[in-house]
Amino acid sequence: MGLKAIFVGVDKYIDPLVPELNGARRDAIALWALFTDTVENLSAQLLVDETATHTDVAQSIQSALSAATEDDVVIISFAGHGSPDGNLILHDTVSSNLPGTALPMVGLAEQFATTKARVVLCILDCCFSGQAPARVLETSARPRSAFALTGIYGEGRILLAACATNEAAWEQPGSGHGLLTHAVIEAMSRAEGPSVSFPEIAGEVIRIARVEAERMGVTQTPVFLGNVQGGLTFPILQRGENFQAAFPVTAILQISGSFAELAQHGFPQEVVQQWVAAFPQGLNDLQLKAVNQHGVLSGNSLLVIAPTSSGKTMIGELSAVQAVIGGRKAAFLLPYRALVNEKFEEFSARYAEAGLRVVRCSGDAADGVTPVLSGRYDIAFFTYEMFLNLALRSPRFLNQLGLVVVDEGQFITDPNRGITVELIYALLLRARDRGVNPQLVVLSAVIGNLNSFDRWLGLPLLVAKERPVPLIEGVLDRRGTFQFVDTDGTTKSEALLPGHQIVQRREKPSSQDVIVPLARQLVQAGEKLIVFRNMRGPAQGCARYLSKELGLPPASSVLDALPTQDLTAASQDLRGCLAGGTAFHNTNLLRAEREAIERGFRSTDAGIHVLAATTTLAAGINSPASTVILAENEFVGEDGRPFTVAEYKNMAGRAGRFGYNEIGKSIILADTPMERAQLFKKYVLGAPEAVTSSFQHRDLPTWVLRLLSQVRGVLITDIPGLLVNTFGGYTASRANPQWISRVEGEISALVERLLQAGLAEREGELIHLTLVGRACGASSLSFESSIRLVELMRQVDISGIQPFQVVAMIQVLDEMDAIYTPVMKKGRSESVRAADVAQRYGHPLAQSLQRYCRDEVGFWGRCKRASLMYDWMSGEPIDILEKRYTTTPFQGAISYGDIIRIADGTRFHLRSAHQILSALFPDQPEFLSGLDEILRRLEFGLPDGAVSLVRLPVALTRGQYLALFSAGCTTIESVRDLGMEVLVALVGKEPARDIASIRSSMDVSRQQS
Incomplete structure (x- = not known):
C-alpha cells in the first residue's frame, strides 16, 4: 500500500x-x-x-x-x-x-x-x-x-x-x-x-x-x-x-544582559540592532529578572511593580516581539489616547524595517479597527475603553491574542477609569475558563499593599524599588530650606535657596515667589524643569511669568513647528512663552501644539528649558526632566481632593529619565517649616495606598449589566458568582462571607428591571441579555444611562429626526452631566442657552434636555454643551467659540480645553449610543450611517461638506481642513487640482509639499493604468 x-x-x-x-x-x-x-x-x-x-x-x-x-x-x-x-x-x-x-x-x-x-x-x-x-x-x-x-x-x-x-x-x-x-x-x-x-x-x-x-x-x-x-x-x-x-519545547530563556544575544534566539536582526543602538548598556536588572527568573520570553504571565523610569515598558516590548515571532498577536493597553499615539508612532518607526505590522485603536478616525478585527496586525495599541469594547463585540478578537500588556495597571484604583480596567481583568479571567489564556503582563507604578491583587489575577509578582536613575525627593519651604531623602536613603536638610531671593511679587504670597528664583538657579546649572500645576490657568501663567523672568533665548525650532490656523486664546500665550524659552502643556493647546511641545522638550537643543504642565503629563508621556517641581498637592476640580501618594510618586518619577540625566530631583513646595515637615512625612516618606477596587455598591446595576454581556446565559442564582470574578467582589466576599447573599435580593430586583425594559429575556431557567441589552452592556454607559437612552429613543419617531439631533439627546446622560461644563451660576445670563438649543436642534429637543435634570443650572449646562457641539461641527473658528460661550472671564468661561473635552466625551458616549441604536433600529441603515458621519464631524470639528477631506493621506489640523473647505475643496480630487501657490497659502509649505508628492504619485499611477 x-x-x-x-x-x-x-x-x-x-x-x-x-x-x-x-x-x-x-x-x-x-x-x-x-x-x-x-x-x-x-x-x-x-x-x-x-x-x-x-x-x-x-x-x-x-x-x-x-x-x-x-x-x-x-x-x-x-x-x-x-x-x-x-x-x-x-x-x-x-x-x-x-x-x-x-x-x-x-x-x-x-x-x-x-x-x-x-x-x-x-x-x-x-x-x-x-x-x-x-x-x-x-x-x-x-x-x-x-x-x-x-x-x-x-x-x-x-x-x-x-x-x-x-x-x-x-x-x-x-x-x-x-x-x-x-x-x-x-x-x-x-x-x-x-x-x-x-x-x-x-x-x-x-x-x-x-x-x-x-x-x-x-x-x-x-x-x-x-x-x-x-x-x-x-x-x-x-x-x-x-x-x-x-514545535520546540521552549525552556525559560536565560540571557546575560546584552540585547545582541537575542538574535541567537530568533529575534529579527533589524529589531535587535534597534535595541542595541537605543540601549547600549543592555538589559537592566529588572528586565533580566523578568526574563531569567520569571520566563516572560517563554510565555509566562507576570505582574511587574516598579518605579517610573525603571524599564518596565521594555519587558512588555520584549514579550510582544517574542509573541509575534511565535505567530501570536500582542495588545498593549494604555490609559490615554496621547500615550496610544506616542507608542504607535514609536513602534512603527522602530519595527517597520523588520516587517512588524503596528496598529492603534484609540477612538479616532485614524484607528486600525478593521485590521484588528480581520487579524491583519502583529502589535496593537488600545485605550482601555477601546479594548474592552472590541473584546465584548468580537470573541474572535480575544481568541487571537497571544499577549496582553496592561500598562499603568494601577489604574484599577482610579475612581473614573477603574471600572473599565477591572472589567478587562475580569474578562480575561473568565476567558481562561474557555481556554482563552493569552500571556498577561501587567505593568504598574509603585503601589501599596496589594490586597491580594496578584492572587486574584493569578500572576507571579516581580517588585523593584530601585530606579536606574537615582531620585532625590524633598520639600522646599519659603525660607529656602530643602528637606530631602538623598540617594543613599538618608534624610538631610540644606539651604537650597538663599532667603533673600524669595521675595513677595504680588499682593499676597504665592508659589511664584519661590518658583522664579528656584527655576533661575536650576536652569543656570543646566537643568531642564517640569513645574506641575493643578489647573490649566496656573500652568499657563507659570510658563508666562518664567519666560519674562528668566531671560532665556527663544525656542525657535518649536515656534516654527506650530500650526498657524484656527488658533485658540492659549495659542498666542504659548508663542509668547516659547519666545522666552519656556512652554506649558495642557488641554487648552491644540493637539499639534502639544505634540510640538513634547518633541521640543525631549530634544536637547530645541530651547525649551522649563515646561509648566497639568498633572496629566505624569501619565507616562515621555517627557524627560532633571528636576520636577510640584507647586500644589491637591486637585482643584475634584472637591479639593489631595494627591494620593501614588499620584505624587508618578509625578516625581518624571525627574531623572534614563538616558537623559544621571540623577533626578523632585521638589514639593511648602509655605512654612511646619507644612514642610507634614508634606515630607506624607509624600516623601509615605507608602503608596493599598490597591482597591473602584467597585461601589451604588454601581451594582452597571457591573451586573457589564458582566452579563460577557456570558450567553446564566441562572439568576449564579449572577453573584459573576461579581466574585471582579476584584471588588473577590475582596468583598473574602472580607464578608455573607456578601453574596446580601446582594442576591438586589440582583433579583435588577433582573426584573432588565426584563421590563426589554434588555433581558428568560429562556427556561436562564436569563440572557437581548441584542439591545448586550449592546448596553458592551457600551461605556452606566445601567441608568442605558435605560434612559433606550426609553428616550423608543419615544421618538426615528424617521422624523436627523442623526445630528442625537448629539443633543446624548447630553441628558449621567456621563455627560459629569463632564465639567463652565456655567455662570449667579443670575440668569446662561438661560439664553435654551434658546440656542431650540434654534439649532428644534424645540422638542430643547424640551427633552429637561428630562432627568437635577436643577436649572444643570439644564443650562446641557444646553451649553449641545449648542457648543453644533457650532463645533459647523466649523466655527475656535476663537469665536471661546468668545461666544464665555459668560464672564471668571465664571462660565469656555476655553479650547473645555471644547475638546466636551467633544471627546460626546463622541465617546455617542459611539456607545450608536451600538445601542443599531440594536434598537436595525431597519434604519441610513440613519445609522449618518451617525458615523456625526462621529467624524465631532472628532475633527468640521461641517458636513468638509469631512471627506480627512481622507487625505496627509494629516492636517482643523484649521487647514477648514481653509481648504473655504477655498471650495470638498473632495480629495478638488485638493489635487489646486495650484502649488494656493496650496501653500492654505495649508503651509510642508503639508503642501507632502500633498504635492502624493499628487505626483497619483498622476504616475493614472498614466500607467
Whole structure:
C-alpha cells in the first residue's frame, strides 16, 4: 500500500477583505509533522500560506489523485476559510471572484469519484456556511446555502468535516489549532494500543471537539461520513524529529544582559540592532529578572511593580516581539489616547524595517479597527475603553491574542477609569475558563499593599524599588530650606535657596515667589524643569511669568513647528512663552501644539528649558526632566481632593529619565517649616495606598449589566458568582462571607428591571441579555444611562429626526452631566442657552434636555454643551467659540480645553449610543450611517461638506481642513487640482509639499493604468 498526503493550511491571504487566521498554518504543519514522523515511506506535501496558492494546491491534489493506484491511500487535509457556497479559500483567492480563484468542493468530489485510490481521507477544518466568527468567509454576492456533500464521501471516501453545514469552525485558543485538528491529533496520538482505525476513531474525534467547543461557549459538531470496507488503520501518531523541530519545547530563556544575544534566539536582526543602538548598556536588572527568573520570553504571565523610569515598558516590548515571532498577536493597553499615539508612532518607526505590522485603536478616525478585527496586525495599541469594547463585540478578537500588556495597571484604583480596567481583568479571567489564556503582563507604578491583587489575577509578582536613575525627593519651604531623602536613603536638610531671593511679587504670597528664583538657579546649572500645576490657568501663567523672568533665548525650532490656523486664546500665550524659552502643556493647546511641545522638550537643543504642565503629563508621556517641581498637592476640580501618594510618586518619577540625566530631583513646595515637615512625612516618606477596587455598591446595576454581556446565559442564582470574578467582589466576599447573599435580593430586583425594559429575556431557567441589552452592556454607559437612552429613543419617531439631533439627546446622560461644563451660576445670563438649543436642534429637543435634570443650572449646562457641539461641527473658528460661550472671564468661561473635552466625551458616549441604536433600529441603515458621519464631524470639528477631506493621506489640523473647505475643496480630487501657490497659502509649505508628492504619485499611477 502506498500512502500519499497533502497538508494545506492558510492563515494569511492576499485579499485584504479576507480575515487572517491564527491556527490554520499550525494545523497543517502539525499533521504533516506527526504523519511524517510516524509513517514510513510517506509521500507528503506541505502547502502553507504563500505556497498554498490556487494553482499549487489544485495541481498537487490533482496529481496525487490521478497518480494513485488501487492500493493507495490519499490523505487531503485543509485548514483555513470555507465559503458558504462550498469553496476552499486559498492564499491568493479573491473574494470578488471565488469561482476563478477558490477551490470548489464540487471539483474535489469529481476527482474523488474518478481516482483509482482505494481510500481518500479528506479532513476539512473550515466552515461550510452560515456563521461568521472564525473560519468562514462570508460573501455578499452568493447565497448562504450549504453545498451538497454528495460525492465527497461513500465507499472508500471518508470525509471528516469540522462542523455541520450551518455552523462555524472555531480555533482553540489554548492549543493554537482548529477544534477539529486538535481533536484529530488528540485521538490519533493518545489512543491506547499500537494503532487507530477509521471509522472507529471518528466517535472519539467528534467527542473531543464537542467538549472543547462547549468549554469555549460555542456549538460545533464535526461530521464523519463515508466508510471503508475492512477499515483504514494508522499507527499511533508519534511526536518525532519533525514535530519537535516545528514545535520546540521552549525552556525559560536565560540571557546575560546584552540585547545582541537575542538574535541567537530568533529575534529579527533589524529589531535587535534597534535595541542595541537605543540601549547600549543592555538589559537592566529588572528586565533580566523578568526574563531569567520569571520566563516572560517563554510565555509566562507576570505582574511587574516598579518605579517610573525603571524599564518596565521594555519587558512588555520584549514579550510582544517574542509573541509575534511565535505567530501570536500582542495588545498593549494604555490609559490615554496621547500615550496610544506616542507608542504607535514609536513602534512603527522602530519595527517597520523588520516587517512588524503596528496598529492603534484609540477612538479616532485614524484607528486600525478593521485590521484588528480581520487579524491583519502583529502589535496593537488600545485605550482601555477601546479594548474592552472590541473584546465584548468580537470573541474572535480575544481568541487571537497571544499577549496582553496592561500598562499603568494601577489604574484599577482610579475612581473614573477603574471600572473599565477591572472589567478587562475580569474578562480575561473568565476567558481562561474557555481556554482563552493569552500571556498577561501587567505593568504598574509603585503601589501599596496589594490586597491580594496578584492572587486574584493569578500572576507571579516581580517588585523593584530601585530606579536606574537615582531620585532625590524633598520639600522646599519659603525660607529656602530643602528637606530631602538623598540617594543613599538618608534624610538631610540644606539651604537650597538663599532667603533673600524669595521675595513677595504680588499682593499676597504665592508659589511664584519661590518658583522664579528656584527655576533661575536650576536652569543656570543646566537643568531642564517640569513645574506641575493643578489647573490649566496656573500652568499657563507659570510658563508666562518664567519666560519674562528668566531671560532665556527663544525656542525657535518649536515656534516654527506650530500650526498657524484656527488658533485658540492659549495659542498666542504659548508663542509668547516659547519666545522666552519656556512652554506649558495642557488641554487648552491644540493637539499639534502639544505634540510640538513634547518633541521640543525631549530634544536637547530645541530651547525649551522649563515646561509648566497639568498633572496629566505624569501619565507616562515621555517627557524627560532633571528636576520636577510640584507647586500644589491637591486637585482643584475634584472637591479639593489631595494627591494620593501614588499620584505624587508618578509625578516625581518624571525627574531623572534614563538616558537623559544621571540623577533626578523632585521638589514639593511648602509655605512654612511646619507644612514642610507634614508634606515630607506624607509624600516623601509615605507608602503608596493599598490597591482597591473602584467597585461601589451604588454601581451594582452597571457591573451586573457589564458582566452579563460577557456570558450567553446564566441562572439568576449564579449572577453573584459573576461579581466574585471582579476584584471588588473577590475582596468583598473574602472580607464578608455573607456578601453574596446580601446582594442576591438586589440582583433579583435588577433582573426584573432588565426584563421590563426589554434588555433581558428568560429562556427556561436562564436569563440572557437581548441584542439591545448586550449592546448596553458592551457600551461605556452606566445601567441608568442605558435605560434612559433606550426609553428616550423608543419615544421618538426615528424617521422624523436627523442623526445630528442625537448629539443633543446624548447630553441628558449621567456621563455627560459629569463632564465639567463652565456655567455662570449667579443670575440668569446662561438661560439664553435654551434658546440656542431650540434654534439649532428644534424645540422638542430643547424640551427633552429637561428630562432627568437635577436643577436649572444643570439644564443650562446641557444646553451649553449641545449648542457648543453644533457650532463645533459647523466649523466655527475656535476663537469665536471661546468668545461666544464665555459668560464672564471668571465664571462660565469656555476655553479650547473645555471644547475638546466636551467633544471627546460626546463622541465617546455617542459611539456607545450608536451600538445601542443599531440594536434598537436595525431597519434604519441610513440613519445609522449618518451617525458615523456625526462621529467624524465631532472628532475633527468640521461641517458636513468638509469631512471627506480627512481622507487625505496627509494629516492636517482643523484649521487647514477648514481653509481648504473655504477655498471650495470638498473632495480629495478638488485638493489635487489646486495650484502649488494656493496650496501653500492654505495649508503651509510642508503639508503642501507632502500633498504635492502624493499628487505626483497619483498622476504616475493614472498614466500607467
